[in-house]
Amino acid sequence: MDLIGYTCSYIPVELVSATGLRPYRLLHGDINLSKEGEKTVRVDACPLVKSNLSYIIKNKNKFAALIGSTGCDMARRMYDVAGELTDLPVYVINTPRTDNPTIYNEEIDWLVKQLEHLSGREFNNKLLASEINKWEKIHSRYHFIDQMRAASPSLVSTTEFHRAIAHYYQGEIDTKPEITEHVSDKPRVFLIGSSISYEANSILELIEQELRIVGDFNCGLSRILNIKITERSLAGLKEAYYNQPPCIFKRPNVKFYDWIRTKIAALDCVGIVAWTLDYCDIYEFELSTIEKSFNLPVLRIRSDFSYQNLSQLRTRIAAFGEMLCSRI
């Protein structure tokens, strides 16, 4: 019972960690877990949600609590189902979709109270400052790898980056990431879309056989590195997490597109890989807009975590790479 499961980039990991328990980001994308999840939710639920749900139920003894947010509807409802099927304490915070910092700030205050109660600890300034410092140090390791990934030529693959950052998301903060450098002159692409699960490493590897992903906006990859804490206090945490590059679920989502546009230009990307999971409305409905917005070729990859269409996917990625090479 040393884990606290959580899902959303708007949940400050420092607060979860302040309980003394291990923050464990629920990012399970396993086809078998997903199939198992269909015993508790319908087949047309997001495969990540189905997979996470099965993981929670199977491993409920490892968790002390779960923390969710209203980020996307299915993820929010996952906690409802988990709360019904386990005895775990479940806390769900309102992550406003509109520009509404008051709601977010007050929800974080509420969460602090719940976590203080859960852990029997007082989240005073000293404790929070120490947690922020601890996580900043960890972040800095990944910032370094991210910069190597973004360098021109790119020195580290996203496959490597993902393998390393999985330790962060699983709360294994004492494990120092070990990275093998692979200089690449393959076409530089930006990855965008649904969450990248722990099990998605082989997909990244497949993509990077032809392309080099030099930046991303996906839960499970580098999103957390965009959170800049300037004040080492609860107020500073709120401010930093609220003002992170906005999730696509924000309404309107203009700022999301603006941020991606700037990032793509800075990274000198020549293409975009749009990764979506089945029934991920938030990204799937946006794909046409994504294609129109950046004036770059987009490769759509849709997944249910199965690898049934691997050969087809390999061919598509190769063709996309070839097309990008001919444009460079």
Add this chain to the structure above:
Amino acid sequence: MFKDLKPDKITLREWSRQFQEIDDNTIHKYRYYGNPEWGMYLSPPATFMVYGARELKRLKFDNSLAALRLWGFVFNESERLFRARQSGKKVIATMGDLGTIPVIVTSFPDCISFYPECTWWTPFFNESTVLLNKASELGIPEASCFVRATLAAFLKRAYFPKPDLILASTGASCDDYSSIMQQVENLGYEFTWLEIPYRRDYKDYAYNSSSKTGNGKKCDERLEKYLVKEYQKAWEKMVGLTGINDLSILQENIKKTNVLRRLVNSIKELCYDADAAPFPALEMMAIEFGNLYAYADFDEWLSILQMVYETIKDRVRRKVGVLNNNALPIAWVTPTADPLLLNIMEDAGCRVVASEYVINQAMVEIDQDIDPLHALARSFINASLIGSTRARVDRIKAQVEAGRIAGVIITNMLGASHCAMESRLIEKMLDKVPVLSIDVPAPSGITEQLKTRIAAFVETLRCAKS
């Protein structure tokens, strides 16, 4: 004067024949917006089939004059919205919140509201995939809620006039619709976004004050405060549009809204408690959804419902109904996009005696004795989709436990976020009775297989009863 015949459900053809018995005075008497020149809407349902609602030829309707008024009025909405625009009324699209923002909008003189998402019924009534295909062309996946028809309707501009204002609610609500609204905004429409916060279970708030919702349950004061702020934003938008800033008009409109809501609750009670089902489920669903925005003409809709109420009251008094007396009582959870399913269920031998159509927020009365924006917030806190599944089906569960319900039908929309996550849980929570969970097929997609499933479900209920 036309006199109602023995209660029955009749076909389009039968209604056309019966319509000939209705005298001209009656036809001329009922008009929307009280307009003596062009507001007539009483016509046989066949009229609307000619205009494109092809499914009407498969449906059966209640044979009362009240039902005729109801359907004439409901199907006339598109014309009514364009007429509203022509006659200088402000047409405001209220999206996503299902039932509360229209109370603000319609308190302003000559302002009407409508829900573009109600276009989700259009492909089914029209037996047409035109809107759904257009949505696909715009990049919306086929395996998503039928509410995607709304996006195409905004693009085509033929189903409702361009709104003077769009008040769109998002937040702790379904992803499909939030994503559709974003695509509508991308078409170039100007949106005012309003936040719908998440409601934790009432029990979590033991430390809160005496703040009450429409159901008298304790609720979170912060939730109320958040909503009030959003309603203030909507109010200010309306003030900007009309130049009127007087909260007493909202107070008055709340009173009017409560008259409607009380009436609908009385109709439901009368109908669901009667020994013989006095009114069909399809008409009852249309009545419930009228609480959202009174189909863009409050006074006329209220008048229609008063007539419906009298009709039902008379039938209850005479102990006559439109279905067999041994029809099995069921609850219906989540509204069906295809109205034909309600007919099929009744033909198979059931009657709806309880419903959860994701619009609980529009069914509760609004507090008349407090600040009106707070009162609206407290009523909205009862919303079906902003909280837990348990809270959503508690009422149905209580009726199951009281032995009033023999079975439950859940209709799902493939790809709709709340259906995907809730349906199994609802089945589990209502496990004391048989539950049939069905996916609403695409327009014209109801198969014999689906009818057989419904028939088998009814057979199960009969066996359980005997």
